[in-house]
Structure formats: structure tokens, C-alpha cells
Amino acid sequence: MQKIYGIMAYIFDIKRFAINDGPGIRTTIFMKGCPLHCVWCHNPEGLSEKPVKLYTKKKCIGCQSCVEVCPQHNLVLTADGIQERGNCILCGRCTDECPTLALEMAGKAWQMDDLMTIVEKERKVMEDSGGGVTICGGEPLMHPDYLCELLDELGRRHFHRTVDTTLFASEQTVIRVAERCELFLIDLKLMDSELHQRYTGVPNQQILKNIRLVSSKGCPFWIRIPLIVGVNADDQNLEQSAKFIAGLPTQPEMVNLLVYHDVGKGKHARMGTTYNPEAIHMEAPSEELQRHALDIFNKHHLIAKIGG
Ligand code: SF4
Numbered sequence: 001m002q003k004i005y006g007i008m009a010y011i012f013d014i015k016r017f018a019i020n021d022g023p024g025i026r027t028t029i030f031m032k033g034c035p036l037h038c039v040w041c042h043n044p045e046g047l048s049e050k051p052v053k054l055y056t057k058k059k060c061i062g063c064q065s066c067v068e069v070c071p072q073h074n075l076v077l078t079a080d081g082i083q084e085r086g087n088c089i090l091c092g093r094c095t096d097e098c099p100t101l102a103l104e105m106a107g108k109a110w111q112m113d114d115l116m117t118i119v120e121k122e123r124k125v126m127e128d129s130g131g132g133v134t135i136c137g138g139e140p141l142m143h144p145d146y147l148c149e150l151l152d153e154l155g156r157r158h159f160h161r162t163v164d165t166t167l168f169a170s171e172q173t174v175i176r177v178a179e180r181c182e183l184f185l186i187d188l189k190l191m192d193s194e195l196h197q198r199y200t201g202v203p204n205q206q207i208l209k210n211i212r213l214v215s216s217k218g219c220p221f222w223i224r225i226p227l228i229v230g231v232n233a234d235d236q237n238l239e240q241s242a243k244f245i246a247g248l249p250t251q252p253e254m255v256n257l258l259v260y261h262d263v264g265k266g267k268h269a270r271m272g273t274t275y276n277p278e279a280i281h282m283e284a285p286s287e288e289l290q291r292h293a294l295d296i297f298n299k300h301h302l303i304a305k306i307g308g
């Protein structure tokens with residue numbers, strides 16, 4: 001793994017011209033690794049801290065360049081496309097060779113200078129639109145040293161810095177990051193800790209505590225709630241969420257209600273893993289339910305909108 005100012009972590013995507021990751025037009029950097037495993041995760045390729053390979057059969061032309069280059073003899077072309085023998089060392093040679101991007105590697109260690117070259121390309125667009133750079137994941141707070149180096153460098157270059165996070169981290173980490181960004185986008189998935197544990201793999205006490213911490217320090221923040229029928233779009237959870245947010249020492253600038261979609265499904269298929277293995281019922285809320293959810297937050301004098 002390469003190093004970024006001596007500290008290591010992987011990045012699995014860089015999205016330019018992002019318009020839903022904070023104010024204005026932004027460049028969004030996706031860091032790998034997440035301590036949560038939400039059933040509906042949109043970016044399952046970001047869950048592991050290590051790189052993962054994705055294979056898209058319909059893009060594969062059967063040229064076998066990947067098979068020939070693999071030092072581990074891990075790959076074989078079958079009637080079902082490329083299959084693995086279980087010897088992969090994630091060297092990336094097959095993905096580098098694949099002419100059609102049927103094989104891709106999600107996760108690469110970027111040198112800071114290279115990362116800044118990408119970010120600097122959009123400086124004018126960001127400045128003209130009131131945008132900046134958003135760091136998300138995965139969970140960026142899983143790599144606090146790396147994240148702080150990155151935020152410091154962006155700060156030296158006067159970019160507006162947003163961190164998109166679950167806040168499932170130590171108080172000390174949250175404080176370090178809060179000193180280095182202009183805005184938090186904070187996920188609030190479920191108020192009931194047992195249900196939170198069931199659907200995300202972790203309880204929510206630390207998250208709620210850290211939301212209070214961010215709020216009490218006066219850091220600007222937005223709250224983002226996925227709206228998922230079958231999981232959290234019921235009146236009880238929405239009322240409790242609105243009440244909790246309205247009772248914070250300072251209010252979020254915005255509450256974003258994000259309508260469920262199953263974009264993670266196709267990515268799981270490309271990774272060879274299963275989306276929603278327990279077949280938990282999840283669906284997008286109707287427009288009527290979306291309006292109803294907005295009413296609940298407005299009733300608590302919160303600025304809320306559908307979407308990011
Ligand atoms: S990443 Fe390396 S070891 Fe793994 S299948 Fe590709 S070439 Fe082989």
C-alpha cells in the first residue's frame with residue numbers, strides 16, 4: 001500500500017461535480033472501511049478497508065487478458081464468465097489489463113499530491129457555486145489520522161470541507177475532525193437502538209451522544225435520514241427523530257430525507273456477494289408518505305427537504 005503523508009488508507013471513488021453531498025458543486029472523496037453494515041448500503045464496495053474486485057459479466061469480451069496476467073493463476077474463463085479459484089492477492093494486474101473495465105478494483109491508495117491535482121481541477125466550479133470537497137465513505141472517521149491530514153491539506157488550500165459520517169466513532173475523534181471541517185453531514189438511521197443494531201450491525205447510543213457533541217460545539221451540521229418503508233419510515237421513528245433533533249443545543253441547518261433505493265443490489269452482484277441476505281422487506285416511501293414525513297419535521301420547526 002502506498003502512503004499519504006506517512007498514513008495509510010484506501011479511497012474507492014472520487015466523484016466530481018457532485019450536487020447532493022453538501023452545498024454547491026463538490027468533489028466527493030470516498031474512503032474505504034465502515035464499522036456499520038446497513039442492510040440497504042449503497043456502497044458495499046466501501047465496507048471493507050481493503051480493495052475489492054468487481055466483475056461485470058455483460059462487459060466481458062472473453063479476451064482472457066486477465067487470466068494470462070494473473071501471477072496467482074486465480075482466474076479462469078468459464079461459460080459463466082470469469083471465475084476465481086480463491087488465490088487472489090489483490091495485486092490489481094488483472095484490473096489494469098482488462099480492456100473493457102469488466103474487472104475493476106475498488107480501493108486505491110492515493111498520494112496526497114495526486115489527490116490534490118484532481119481536487120484542484122474543479123476549484124473554479126467549486127468557488128463559483130459555493131461548493132467544496134466532501135469526504136465520505138464507508139466511514140471516514142474510521143481513519144482519523146488520514147482524514148485529519150487530508151482535511152488539513154484541503155484547509156491550507158482554502159477549500160470548504162464537509163465530512164459525511166455516521167459519527168460512530170470516539171468522542172476524541174469527533175472533536176479532532178470537528179476542528180478541521182466547515183460542515184458535517186450526519187446520518188441518523190433509527191432512534192431505537194435495538195432496531196439500529198438489527199439493521200446496521202451496531203447500537204446507536206454513541207452516535208446520538210456524538211450528534212449532541214457536534215451540536216453543543218456549534219459546528220454546522222445537516223442531518224440525513226434514509227426513508228425506508230419497513231425499516232424506519234413509521235410515525236414512531238420519525239416523531240422520535242424529529243423530537244431528538246429539535247431538542248439539540250443547536251439545530252441542524254437542514255434535515256435531508258433520502259428516499260430509499262436499492263442501488264447496492266447491482267454492486268453486490270458484481271462483488272459476488274448477496275444484497276439483503278435475510279430478505280428484509282424494504283421499499284421506497286410513496287409521495288404521500290414523503291409529504292407526511294416532511295410535515296412531522298416541519299411541525300418541530302426543522303428545515304427539512306426530500307433529497308440531499
Ligand atoms: S488481483 Fe492479482 S492476484 Fe487477484 S485475480 Fe487479479 S491478477 Fe490475480
Ligand code: SF4
Pocket residue numbers: 059060061062063064065066067077082097098099100101102103
Ligand atoms: S480482461 Fe476483462 S474483458 Fe478480458 S476476459 Fe478478463 S474480465 Fe473479460
